[in-house]
Amino acid sequence: xxxxxxxLLFFAxxxxxxxxxxxxxxxxxxxxxxxxxxxMRESYAPLADYAQPPLIAVNEAYAAPExxxxxxxxxxxxxxxxxG
Amino acid sequence: MNRYARQIALPDFGxxxxxxxxxxxxxxIGAGGLGSPASxxxxxxxxxxxxLLDFDRVxxxxxxxxILYGTSDVGRAKxxxxxxxxxxxxxxxxxxxxxxxxxxxxxxxxxxKYDVILDGTDNFAxxxxxxxACVLLGKPNVYGSVFRFDGQVSVFATKDGxxxxxxxxxxxxxxxxxxxxxxxxxxxxxxxIGTLQATEAIKLIAGIGETLAGRLLLFDALxxxxxxxxxxxxxxxxxxxxxxxxxxxxxxPMEDITPQQLAERLAQNEAIVLIDVREPYEWDIGxxxxxxxxxxxxxxxxxxxxxxxxEVVMICRSGARSGHVQHHLxxxxxxxxxxxxxxxxxxxxxxxxxxxxx
Numbered sequence: 435x436x437x438x439x440x441x442l443l444f445f446a447x448x449x450x451x452x453x454x455x456x457x458x459x460x461x462x463x464x465x466x467x468x469x470x471x472x473x474m475r476e477s478y479a480p481l482a483d484y485a486q487p488p489l490i491a492v493n494e495a496y497a498a499p500e501x502x503x504x505x506x507x508x509x510x511x512x513x514x515x516x517x518g
Numbered sequence: 519m520n521r522y523a524r525q526i527a528l529p530d531f532g533x534x535x536x537x538x539x540x541x542x543x544x545x546x547i548g549a550g551g552l553g554s555p556a557s558x559x560x561x562x563x564x565x566x567x568x569x570l571l572d573f574d575r576v577x578x579x580x581x582x583x584x585i586l587y588g589t590s591d592v593g594r595a596k597x598x599x600x601x602x603x604x605x606x607x608x609x610x611x612x613x614x615x616x617x618x619x620x621x622x623x624x625x626x627x628x629x630x631k632y633d634v635i636l637d638g639t640d641n642f643a644x645x646x647x648x649x650x651a652c653v654l655l656g657k658p659n660v661y662g663s664v665f666r667f668d669g670q671v672s673v674f675a676t677k678d679g680x681x682x683x684x685x686x687x688x689x690x691x692x693x694x695x696x697x698x699x700x701x702x703x704x705x706x707x708x709x710x711i712g713t714l715q716a717t718e719a720i721k722l723i724a725g726i727g728e729t730l731a732g733r734l735l736l737f738d739a740l741x742x743x744x745x746x747x748x749x750x751x752x753x754x755x756x757x758x759x760x761x762x763x764x765x766x767x768x769x770x771p772m773e774d775i776t777p778q779q780l781a782e783r784l785a786q787n788e789a790i791v792l793i794d795v796r797e798p799y800e801w802d803i804g805x806x807x808x809x810x811x812x813x814x815x816x817x818x819x820x821x822x823x824x825x826x827x828x829e830v831v832m833i834c835r836s837g838a839r840s841g842h843v844q845h846h847l848x849x850x851x852x853x854x855x856x857x858x859x860x861x862x863x864x865x866x867x868x869x870x871x872x873x874x875x876x
Contacts, residue, residue, distance in 0.1 A: 445668060445736060445738075446665045446666070446668045447665070447701075449668075450666075455738070455741065488686075488690070489685050489686060489734075489749075491747040491748075491749075494745065494746065494747050494748065495747060495748040495749075496685075496747065496748060496749045496750055510745075510747065512734070512736065512747070513690060514642070514663075514670075514685075514686045514689075514690055515663045515664060515665035515668060515669075515670060516639075516640065516641050516642045516645060516663055516665070517551070517640055517663055517664045517665050517701070517703055517708075518548050518550050518551055518552045518553070518637075518638045518639050518640035518662070518663060518664065518708065
C-alpha cells in the first residue's frame with residue numbers, strides 16, 4: 435500500500451496532550467482527517483473517549499472530518515478555548 | 519478633534535472615520551482580561567458610546583491581566599472602577615455600565631442597543647448566548663478568547679459570514695477544556711487578543727480594511743505565530759438559532775442525578791419521566807411508583823415511547839445498565855436523558871428503605 439506524509443498541528447489543550455505543537459504522520463493513501471483523529475485517540479489516552487473530532491483545518495481552511503488527505507497536507511486540530 | 523489628530527491623519531480613516539466612531543456604540547461583554555484593553559482602546563479612539571457588562575468585583579488575582587484596574591481597586595465593583603478609568607481615558611464619550619449577568623432573559627434587550635458586540639466573556643455558556651443573541655439581532659460579534667498561551671479572534675454573525683456555531687456547533691466535553699482558573703493564562707495574552715478585538719471593532723465601524731469575518735485567527739504566544747484559518751458560513755448545517763435557550767444546561771449537561779436530587783425534584787412535582795430498564799422479574803419485586811417500564815433489550819425498538827421534550831431519568835439496579843441506555847440514547851440524539859446514580863440500590867438506601875430491590 436502506498437503511503438503519504440502529512441503534518442499535524444495541535445492547538446491549545448491538544449498541544450499539551452500531544453506534548454508538541456506539530457509532528458509528521460505517515461498515512462495510507464486515501465486516509466481522511468477523521469482517520470487522523472482516530473489515530474490521535476489511540477495514541478493519546480486523554481482523547482480516547484472523544485469520538486467527535488474538534489474543528490479541523492486542512493491547509494489553513496476549514497475541512498470536514500471526511501476530507502481525504504493528500505501527501506504534504508497540513509492538518510490542524512483546533513479545540514475551542516473560552517478564557518477571557 | 520485634536521485628541522484624534524493622529525488617527526484622522528490616517529489616509530483610509532480621516533474625519534469621516536472619526537465621525538463614524540463618534541456616532542457608534544459598542545457593547546463589551548465582560549470587563550476582564552479581554553474587556554480591559556478593548557474598552558481602553560475603544561474609549562481612547564473615540565467610540566461615542568461604550569456599554570460595559572460585568573457583575574464581578576476586582577480580585578487581586580485579576581490584576582496581572584485586567585489592566586483596567588489598579589491595586590487600590592481590589593474589592594470594588596469592576597464597573598465602578600472601569601467607568602471612572604474610561605471617563606479619565608476619554609471624557610468625551612458616554613460609558614454605560616450594565617452591572618448584570620448576561621442571561622437568556624436580558625440579552626436581547628441589552629445587545630439591541632448597540633451597533634457592535636465585543637465578546638470578552640470567560641465561559642462557553644455565555645459565549646454561545648452572545649453568539650445566538652448576535653445572530654438573532656443581526657449584530658456583528660467581535661469574538662476573542664484565550665487559554666494559557668493561545669488566543670483566538672474572529673468576527674461572527676456578519677451578514678454573510680459564519681457564526682460561532684459554524685466553528686463549534688456544540689460545546690466541548692467539560693474535561694477537555696480547563697478554565698483559566700485551572701489552566702492558567704499568561705497575563706499579556708488577553709492584552710494581545712483584546713487589542714486585536716478592538717482593532718476589528720474599529721474596522722467594522724469605520725468600514726475600512728478586511729475584517730476577520732470568515733477567518734479564525736490563532737495566536738500562539740510561545741512560538742509567536744499568527745495563523746488564520748478560513749472558516750465558511752455553515753449556518754444551514756448546525757442547529758438553527760431561533761431563540762435563546764438555557765446555556766448552562768447546554769454547556770454543562772448534568773448527566774447524572776442522585777436519588778436525593780431526584781426525590782427532591784419529584785416532591786416539587788417537576789415534570790420528569792422515569793424509565794426503569796430492568797428485567798420484568800426485577801420490576802415485579804419492587805419499583806418506583808411513577809416509573810414506566812421498558813426493559814433494556816427493548817429500548818432500541820421502543821424509542822418513540824421515550825419523550826424528547828421533558829427530562830427523562832433512566833433507572834436500573836446499580837446505575838450501570840441505565841448508564842448504557844443513557845449513552846445509547848445520546849447517540850440517537852436525545853439531549854434530555856439523565857442516569858440515576860447508584861440505581862435502585864442507592865434509592866432504597868437513601869430515599870425509600872421500604873422498597874424491595876432484587
